[in-house]
Amino acid sequence: MVLDSDFSKRLYQDYLMYRENNLTKRRFKHSDILPLIERLKDKDIFKVNKVGESVGGRSINLVTYGEGEIPVFLWSQMHGDESTATMAIFDIFNFLSANDDFNPCRKKFSKKLKIYFMPMVNPDGAELFQRETALNIDINRDAARTQTTEAKVLFEVFNSVKAKFGFNLHDQDRVYSAGQSHRSAAISFLAPPFNFNRDINKTRGDAMKLIVKMNEILMQFIPGHIAKYTDEFEPRAFGDNFQKLGTSTILIESGSWHEDPEKQFIRKLNFIALLAAFKSISDGSYKKNEIDSYNKIPDNQKNMMDLVIRNVKYTWGDKEYYIDLGINRTEVNINGSHKFYYESMLEEIGDLSVFHGYEDYDFEGCSIHPGKIYGREFESPEEIKKIDFISLYSQGYLFIKLFNQQTREDLYNLPINIVLNNSSPKSVVLKAGSRANFYIEKNGQIEYVVVNGFMFNLRSKTGEIKNGLSFYDI
Ligand SMILES: [Zn+2]
Structure with missing residues (x-):
């Protein structure tokens, strides 16, 4: 037997x-x-x-x-x-x-x-x-x-x-x-x-x-x-x-x-x-x-999250805090088809010691900052596709402005967030319940960016940002 x-x-x-x-x-x-x-x-x-x-x-x-x-x-x-x-x-x-x-x-x-x-x-x-x-x-x-x-x-x-x-x-x-x-x-x-x-x-x-x-x-x-x-x-x-x-x-x-x-x-x-x-x-x-x-x-x-970032320094007013951040990503179907894009969610900020990330990083000695909006305005997704994204990331720009855009359809595969049309972007904040877009700095140098919950390592040039999101208002 x-x-x-x-x-x-x-x-x-x-x-x-x-x-x-x-x-x-x-x-x-x-x-x-x-x-x-x-x-x-x-x-x-x-x-x-x-x-x-x-x-x-x-x-x-x-x-x-x-x-x-x-x-x-x-x-x-x-x-x-x-x-x-x-x-x-x-x-x-x-x-x-x-x-x-x-x-x-x-x-x-x-x-x-x-x-x-x-x-x-x-x-x-x-x-x-x-x-x-x-x-x-x-x-x-x-x-x-x-x-x-x-x-x-x-x-x-x-x-x-x-x-x-x-x-x-x-x-x-x-x-x-x-x-x-x-x-x-x-x-x-x-x-x-x-x-x-x-x-x-x-x-x-x-x-x-x-x-x-x-x-x-x-x-x-x-x-x-x-x-x-x-x-x-x-x-x-x-x-x-x-x-x-x-x-x-x-x-x-x-x-x-x-x-x-x-x-x-x-x-x-x-x-x-x-x-x-x-x-x-x-x-x-x-x-x-x-x-x-x-x-x-x-x-x-329920102890798992897609991405957990630990021990980053966050400055609020003149005070410094050490926080963890937990992020999940969901697949959102496009027009009831098998095509989809990802939507991130900053689930929780604070002490996340009970959680574990499928991707889990300890960033002790680093500081976290909300992503910035790039000043220049663009006319078409084609124009955006020509951008050197890594250069933008390394300056903390995780959002770009796009005008004359009728549909979101061709925006789902851009590795950056888009602020659409005439919406007036307010400042981006780190808040539970919002999308995850921030960068991590060490000794004044941006080392990592997180765009829509996906991390990119600027030092080793590794990581894949599957897609950013488009916003009317942020
Ligand atoms: Zn089932």
Whole structure:
């Protein structure tokens, strides 16, 4: 018998052999996965059924593998902008289709399990890369009422499959840490409760035991980076309802990892955790785990920020203060497309010792100053594109004035902030709730600038300012 830990280590090493190379970024559409689903129809080991359509007329498909007695159901991307596990599901299809040393394991899955995959429950949401459906309804608050077409499809399949185990696959915010640590919650698990009391019955208990198994497996690769999602009962959510109806349901939240913006490492972790779960279900090994070990998994805490700057000197009046600053960035979709720009937020100023930044700098001995507005006025974005930005940064200019501009469209890719048209710029201030635009000085020399939450190091000329923002008034 292959040990669970050996099995997962080999999966970890050999992952690239199974990775679906047509999916490499978080933002993809229904039209990107359709040819991959079509391809599965040629393989005898899969059954592919169209089980419904989104309100926008896009197909929702169910892929079935195995002939066993234990039904397992996985569904992903009911939130259109949470696509990490969908990528992992296509990796799993490649794994199941391959012919190599893992054959005994495939044979076992096929003999013991009947696995139903529903990738991309919300294709219209994926089209716009937004959480909700085309009707702007959150499917995961529609399990009780099932008004949306997509929720109906999901519930119908759930009722027909009668799964022993269910996997509810989502993505969570970047802010989560594993407990009170400075480590990002790369994966968070939850055995959703089935009532307000959060009681534990056999169904929920089995989900907890399987989570303990998956946690044990992932701990080999990402120790300290696994957490538990909050377990308040949500009567409108699918996981909570499916648990109540007797399917041991596991929520997997794909979180964040340093320098992995496209979540390709998190995708790999999903691949490993899910295959390890299939193995454990097929040989029953999860039953030996203790529910108590589930309770010991640290809770999700909000300790992470995108950028934390520490110990900078800030002068107010004639006094000096030492402060930390915490900044987050959000992706904002442009016109409901897959194009986006970043918007920064200065979350907090003061003592940020409880937070940790994906980028985290100690600037002791340096002073901080709000970005300045460049005096000259420009006529067009083309004119601005010719500017030597580094020269402006090194003088503290992080804003430039632009006249005669009708649209913001072509401003999203400039590495500087724009003050538009005839607005009269006031002075820029450092304030929680505002955008993050400032520079850091050492011995009278500007060494770093932060433009819209992105840092550039003027000494080493490193860093990437993805975009500034445009303002009518600042
Ligand atoms: Zn979600």
